[in-house]
Structures are given as C-alpha cells and as structure tokens.
Amino acid sequence: MSIQPVSKELDSNGPFLQNVVMQFIDLQRQQEQISDSVRRNIAEVLEHGKYINGPEVPLLEKEMEGLLQGEVHAIACGNGTDAIQVACMALGLQPGDEVITTPLSFMATVEVPVLLHLKVVFIEVDPETGNLDPAGLEAAITPRTKLILPVSLYGRCANYTKIVDIAAQHGIPVLEDGAESFGAKHRGRLSCTMTDLATTSFFPAKPLGCYGDGGMVFVRKTAIAGPSDTGALAAGIRRICRHGQRARYRHTEIGVNSRLDTLQAAILLAKLEVLETEHRKKQEIARHYCDALRGKIGLMETQNDDESAHGYFPILVEHRDAMLRALETAQIPYSLHFPCLHTQTAISGKDIDLGYREGDFPIAERIAREVITIPMHAYLTEAETEQVISCILQNS
Numbered sequence: 001m002s003i004q005p006v007s008k009e010l011d012s013n014g015p016f017l018q019n020v021v022m023q024f025i026d027l028q029r030q031q032e033q034i035s036d037s038v039r040r041n042i043a044e045v046l047e048h049g050k051y052i053n054g055p056e057v058p059l060l061e062k063e064m065e066g067l068l069q070g071e072v073h074a075i076a077c078g079n080g081t082d083a084i085q086v087a088c089m090a091l092g093l094q095p096g097d098e099v100i101t102t103p104l105s106f107m108a109t110v111e112v113p114v115l116l117h118l119k120v121v122f123i124e125v126d127p128e129t130g131n132l133d134p135a136g137l138e139a140a141i142t143p144r145t146k147l148i149l150p151v152s153l154y155g156r157c158a159n160y161t162k163i164v165d166i167a168a169q170h171g172i173p174v175l176e177d178g179a180e181s182f183g184a185k186h187r188g189r190l191s192c193t194m195t196d197l198a199t200t201s202f203f204p205a206k207p208l209g210c211y212g213d214g215g216m217v218f219v220r221k222t223a224i225a226g227p228s229d230t231g232a233l234a235a236g237i238r239r240i241c242r243h244g245q246r247a248r249y250r251h252t253e254i255g256v257n258s259r260l261d262t263l264q265a266a267i268l269l270a271k272l273e274v275l276e277t278e279h280r281k282k283q284e285i286a287r288h289y290c291d292a293l294r295g296k297i298g299l300m301e302t303q304n305d306d307e308s309a310h311g312y313f314p315i316l317v318e319h320r321d322a323m324l325r326a327l328e329t330a331q332i333p334y335s336l337h338f339p340c341l342h343t344q345t346a347i348s349g350k351d352i353d354l355g356y357r358e359g360d361f362p363i364a365e366r367i368a369r370e371v372i373t374i375p376m377h378a379y380l381t382e383a384e385t386e387q388v389i390s391c392i393l394q395n396s
C-alpha cells in the first residue's frame with residue numbers, strides 16, 4: 001500500500017517538487033543502514049508491550065547523558081516544542097516575565113513563551129551565523145528578564161561563550177533551543193551542555209530524528225545561573241511531563257502530557273549507532289559545498305573549532321527567485337528556513353500583537369529573504385553533491 005503525505009507542505013523532504021533527483025534529507029537511505037537494528041528494537045517493544053514509559057525510554061536517556069559526557073540530566077518528552085514548554089514551566093516563569101530570544105527561528109521558539117503569557121523580547125541576530133547576537137543582549141536585559149532563549153539555527157551553536165557570560169553576570173538562566181543542533185560543537189564543547197537548560201527535537205528530519213515526534217530536555221548538572229539544585233529541576237521537569245504527578249494519581253502541580261513513546265525511543269537507540277558517522281560525513285559534505293561555492297554565493301561557514309550538526313545547509317542568494325527556479329528546473333529539493341518570527345501574523349495580528357514590525361531586525365530579515373537551504377544529509381553521493389553545486393554555480 002502506498003500512502004501519500006496529506007499535504008505536500010507537511011512532507012519533511014521539503015516543499016514544492018514532485019519528482020526530485022535526490023532527497024533533501026534522505027531517511028530511506030539511512031533506514032537501509034540501520035534496518036536490522038530498527039526492526040530488532042521494534043520487535044522487542046512488541047514483545048514486552050510497554051508502549052508508554054517502557055525500558056527503552058530511560059535507556060535512551062542514559063545513552064544521551066553519556067553522549068553529552070555526563071554533564072546533563074536528560075528527560076525525554078513528546079517533541080521539541082513541549083521540551084521548551086516544560087522547561088519554562090519547571091523554571092516557574094510567571095506571566096509578564098521577559099524572555100529574550102531571536103526573531104530567526106521556527107515558530108515553536110516563540111510559540112511557547114506566548115502560550116505561557118511571557119513577554120517576548122526579540123533581539124537582532126549575528127550576520128555571520130543567523131543566531132542571537134550577544135552584542136545586543138546587555139541592552140535588552142531588564143529586571144523582569146527571566147530567561148534567555150537562543151536557538152542553534154541550522155545546526156550551528158550560537159556564541160554560548162559570550163551569551164552565558166553576560167547572562168551569568170545578571171543571574172539569568174539560558175535555555176539553548178538545540179532542536180537542529182544535536183551533535184554540534186562550540187569551541188570544542190557539545191551543543192546542549194553549555195547552558196543551564198537545553199532542548200532538542202527528534203522530528204524525523206533532525207540530526208537525531210525518530211519516526212514520529214519526540215523531544216528531550218537537558219538540565220546541566222552544574223548550574224550556571226539557574227536553580228542550584230539541578231537534580232530537583234530535572235525531577236520537576238519529569239513530573240510536569242507526566243501531568244504534575246509526584247506519585248500515581250497524586251498531582252501536586254499543573255503539568256502536561258508529554259512523553260516519548262517507547263517505540264520512538266527504541267528507534268532512536270538504533271539511530272545512535274550511526275550518529276557519529278553521519279556527523280563526520282556531513283562535515284565532509286559541508287566542506288565540499290563550501291570549497292566549491294565560496295565567493296560565488298553567501299555561505300555561513302563555521303569558524304575556529306566549531307562544528308555544525310548541519311540540521312540544514314543554508315546558502316544566501318541576493319536574487320533568490322532566479323536560483324529557486326533553477327533548482328526547481330533541475331528537480332533539486334530545497335527549503336526556505338525560516339521566514340522571520342516577528343512578522344508572522346500569529347504574533348503581529350489583531351489577536352496577539354507583540355509590537356514588532358517589518359524593518360525592526362534588518363539582519364534577520366535579510367537572511368530570511370536570501371536564505372535557501374539545500375540538500376544536506378550523510379547519504380548524499382558525490383554525484384548528487386556535484387549536481388547541486390553545478391546548478392548553483394551556473395546560476396550565480
């Protein structure tokens with residue numbers, strides 16, 4: 001039986017094109033590598049039948065803590081959006097508290113503070129990375145600032161050295177939205193270990209993705225500016241994910257229902273087998289793209305010993321439409337990550353208006369106008385990479 005996606009726009013392989021010559025992110029080729037482990041792990045879940053909170057979930061949490069060098073407590077949850085929400089809830093943020101974040105991200109980053117009635121304060125992004133620019137941070141901090149929420153956009157860490165330093169001077173915790181960056185490094189340190197709290201998403205197309213929705217919250221064991229009892233904070237997050245239950249049917253706070261399905265944990269355990277190899281392969285492909293395209297179009301190359309997880313590979317093209325048409329003609333999939341948040345109707349319309357308008361963040365707006373994300377995954381062949389490069393070069 002062949003099942004078509006309900007909407008082309010919701011297809012994780014990218015928009016618009018019917019007969020692509022390669023995949024934007026190739027989950028099929030990845031599955032072929034790990035098929036035996038995936039099937040074995042799924043069969044074990046079917047065997048024990050513990051579909052909710054089965055043993056694979058804590059096992060995955062343990063594995064993830066190990067991957068993050070024992071520096072964090074890991075709490076699995078339903079998706080990367082919930083991960084931000086339960087972290088904010090566990091911090092005890094109150095309506096009106098200010099959260100400083102970036103206008104260049106996926107909607108989830110801003111949706112959570114808005115849902116929790118927090119005040120969203122956007123600041124401009126760094127032109128080199130598209131990430132929250134620490135240069136604007138100090139001026140945006142007020143006595144009501146209770147959280148700084150940078151995003152590691154496209155898989156590349158923000159400058160956490162500077163962000164955490166400034167935040168710590170003001171006693172404000174930082175939460176890294178690491179939905180796109182699991183495996184990335186900033187100055188040799190791993191994404192999701194540098195801030196008091198971090199979150200990631202296991203959406204299928206993410207650097208570590210499952211076969212449905214999933215997410216995780218990480219609490220740094222050594223607090224920087226967050227609550228000093230990090231074990232209690234992690235336990236609070238775990239409770240909130242389970243309807244605020246301290247024990248079965250004893251609800252001591254308002255929570256949500258946000259769990260990682262056992263089957264998804266089982267799939268993720270299989271995917272961990274190829275995570276490092278995929279990460280290395282993506283570094284090679286990125287180097288190849290950069291060497292071939294440097295000077296011809298805009299690139300957001302990593303500096304020093306930073307490593308992107310290459311959740312996406314962005315290029316910047318001033319006259320973007322012509323390049324999009326060329327990619328479409330060549331049947332090369334692409335996407336546009338992301339339009340700016342501050343101009344989204346949901347938060348600048350008649351029901352909710354955060355007060356931001358087009359023109360407020362010229363750097364973020366220019367990136368949003370010029371960005372094209374091109375195919376990037378560990379299973380791109382050399383011929384496919386060359387096809388992408390030659391299409392871009394012919395049209396730049």
Ligand SMILES: Cc1ncc(COP(=O)(O)O)c(C=O)c1O
Pocket residue numbers: 079080081082105106108109151177179180200201202203213214215
């Ligand atoms: C930067 C960012 N934050 C949060 C999310 C939300 O993750 P999820 O789709 O798992 O809820 C995403 C997912 O696309 C994302 O890219």
